[in-house]
Amino acid sequence: MKFIDEYRDAKAATRYARLIARATTKPWTIMEVCGGQTHAIVKFGVDELLPEKVELVHGPGCPVCVTPLELIDKAIEIASRPEVIFCSFGDMLRVPGSSKDLLVVKASGGDVRIVYSPLDALKIAQANPAKEVVFFAVGFETTAPANAMAVFQAHQKGLKNFSILVSHVLVPPAMEAILSSPINRVQGFLAAGHVCTVMGYTQYEPIAKKYNVPIVVTGFEPLDILQGVYMCVKQLEDGRAEVENQYARSVRKEGNRPAQELIREVFRVVPRKWRGVGEIPESGLGLSAGYQDFDAELRFGVASYTAEESSECISGIILQGVKKPHECPAFGTRCTPERPLGATMVSNEGACAAYYRYRRVRVAAAKE
């Protein structure tokens, strides 16, 4: 496909790897924020093209992974009701709640449907006026415009049987949480290209300055990631800490203004709990005052749920780049994608799941 295949060219990749190797004189630790980037790095072996001195650690940018346990429990409770059609992106269905997942609800007769877009859930609501249609609105800034539009259109159309269960998270506060942690080892960031496509990157400038850390807005194909690493290493070697944009074919400095306007109309910034990390202030989106009628937590009375996470899972420190998945004693044994103990094993884009899928054989051999 045009604008994808050419960014997977092996020859160009080796040439970028050579540039990186030549630019590197000291050891550096760089974090890719987005789970989509983690997946591409492990799948294509991008990290294995890098010199030993450059280590990539995997960040918290997988919304499926960081959705807190109690929110999954809320989804399960709502989806189990006979009057509800529960719509979700496919990857949320296998995420374990305290006792089961949404697939089990579906298998027990619940009307749980996988949709491609929140607008599909809206269409289902219009076609089923006697049912309550709930959309599981998870995601980072990339997905917020889509969910904002679904709520906005429902409001415009006066649709009474549509609501969303919101678990929206924001990237910059999570980056700050990582940088201000006493165990932080991240020296440079590859920022998430599609998040910045929506929000632009001026928000990252104060972070780069305050923590003296280079931030390179980066795309998702192997060549994008290699060029992003190269730009980041150059900054680190030069002692610069600036925000640069590798992914300029999609990202404008100011971002997508119409999308930001609708996000501001429908959502407001709220504190949000991150699975494996805990609560981060001003790190999520909730529905704004004018759109509370579309809040599924209020409509179904589940707002006060709480749940305890597995104590064995170390996803919190994996999400902060302090440890790698295979350094966990439960990896691949007591914790697998079929029976995950926590956040980073539950979704394809989680670091543990990516290692399990693409690196398991090697990890097992090394452990023996």
Added chain:
Amino acid sequence: MCLAVPGKIETIEGDDPLFRRGRVNFGGIVKEVSLGYTPEAMIGDYVIVHVGFAISTLDQAEAEKVFEYLREMDELGELEVSADEVH
């Protein structure tokens, strides 16, 4: 989750900017996409699509730069393999 894929706009319909829709071709697969957030996008443009929404119009000149940089480095001789790198 933040997966977004570039595709080419084949048709556009709707006058209200926020409700504009188009048919977008992703390497042979055609899907209906909301163009509400890309008022500048026209037929023939490539848009980056996430969960049914175009979130950006692809800048084709910028798309070339990843490769232009390598060509520049080539011209400067920065990419020649030196003797100690040959194994």
